[in-house]
Amino acid sequence: MNGNTVAVLLGVTQAFALTLSVSFIVYVLVIIVPYLRHRPGDTGDPASFEWHFFVPCRDEDPVIGATIGYLRQTFPDAHVWIIDDDSDDETIEAVAAAAATAGRGVRPDPFVHLVRRYRPDARTGKGAALNQAYRELMAWRGEGAGLSEVIVGVVDADGRPAPNCLDVCAAKHLFGDAGIGAVQLDVRMLNRDVEPDAPTWWGRKFGLKLAQVQDLEFRTAIAAIQTSRGFTGTIAMGGNGQFTRLSALYSIAGGTATPWRGSLLEDFELGVHLLTGGWRTAFTPDSHVEQEGLYSLRRFLTQRTRWGQGTMQCSRYVRQIWDSPHLSTLGAGEMLYYLAQPWLQLLGTVLYPIPFLILVSSGISEPDQVWSWFAGDGWILFAIYGTFGILPFAVWGPVYYRKCLQRKGFVRGIGMGLAYALYVYTFYITSWRALFRIVRRRNGWAKTRRNTELTGSGKVALDR
Secondary structure, eight states: OHHHHHOOOOOOOHHHHHHHHHHHHHHHHHHHHHHOOOOOOOOOGGGHHHHHHEEEEESSSSTHHHHHHHHHOOOOOOOEEEEEOSSSSSHHHHHHHHHHHHHHTOSSTTTTEEEETTTSSSSHHHHHHHHHHHHHHHHHSSSOOOOOEEEEEEEOOEEEEEEHHHHHSTTTTTTTSSTEEEEEEEEEEETTTTTHHHHSSHHHHHHHHHHHHEEEEEEEEIHHHHHHHHTTTTTOOOOEEEEEHHHHHHHTTTTTTOOSSOOOOOOHHHHHHHTTOOEEEEEEEEEEEEEEEOOHHHHHHHHHHHHHHHHHGGGGGGGHHHHHHTTTHHHHHHHHHHHHHHHHHHHHHHHHHHHHHHHHHHHHHHHHHHHHIIIIIIHHHHHHHHHHHHHHHHTTTHIIIIIISSOHHHHHHHHHHHHHHHHHHHHHHHHHHHHHHHHHTOOOOOOOOOOTOTTSSSSOOOOO
């Protein structure tokens, strides 16, 4: 392969990769402006609504008692529905003890409800567990009038909704608007400043940084994407801090009473059905829910593999999204772009290394010509290539430091941004893992273990 051929091949592959990178940079610039310009809105009166928290549980003995106590103390007028997915640990006992304590002399506490599932019907996914709670809520309450004033919030077993979240959700521009079917809160990591109890210095620092980068991801990049979706009318739901009007759930549940479907990304899937069913969704950064950030890279990859696989599964809704009369062309395009992300990551994994492989191969056979090309102006292409591959992610570091943490320190912010860039590139790994799971028909729910859940050997136990 001569030098001219090398230059042509490098130019073609880099042009294609740079087109993807430049498109993404433009996308980041578009979403970052409304995010930075956001100002808190008015709040509403939560007494205008009836509130119910759904808390899915599977082996959550370490955290569920404290969560019940927090929810009952912070939101005394809200009902808490604990959905036990046939736990093997002491989750049921922990729920009973917490309910007795929260009852304040009333045994049992009428605001704490236990929904029990048993194998083989149990452990079939978070959506199936939420559907069971939905059916029991409907049976408990009845299908009469007033469903539009009933709000269902989904909270993780370790979730901590902010005390002001009901006031914020009740605002006129959120559930005060009868057309809003669902509201998603901002998400934060509650352990972002807490070092893990790891045996080594490296383990403690790595675990802390991983939790902090997850906090950065949700509070900046994801929050900015959600804010920009307000213009396209395609705000997505998350698995934690998701509030939905009961009438909206009822309208999409159908005769099978299953508003949540079978995807491993049941939250996004719910949003698809709400949006294509004529409901509008909303996102608010004015309140938040806190959850546990993962310290373990292995558990993080398991979690993101499940998310990536769920996104791939939701590709079956492409036609439904594109044909929906309730979505604008821009809105449908935004949703399809999101669904394309794991597939683009698979494509990028193949395309991005090609210029480097060609350069190395040619450098071995014709080192003088390749060096002459590289020393001329070839290095500029690689410099641009690398910059465009990192800049769209690194920019969020200074934003996170300044806007979210209210701290000065541009250099530290750049460091966080570079850490986030490395973090994002793990999604190329999880996209391939998700594809392999689909090919092997491994569609089961892989639960992400808590940081405190250890086996007797001290290693984190993972469901496969």
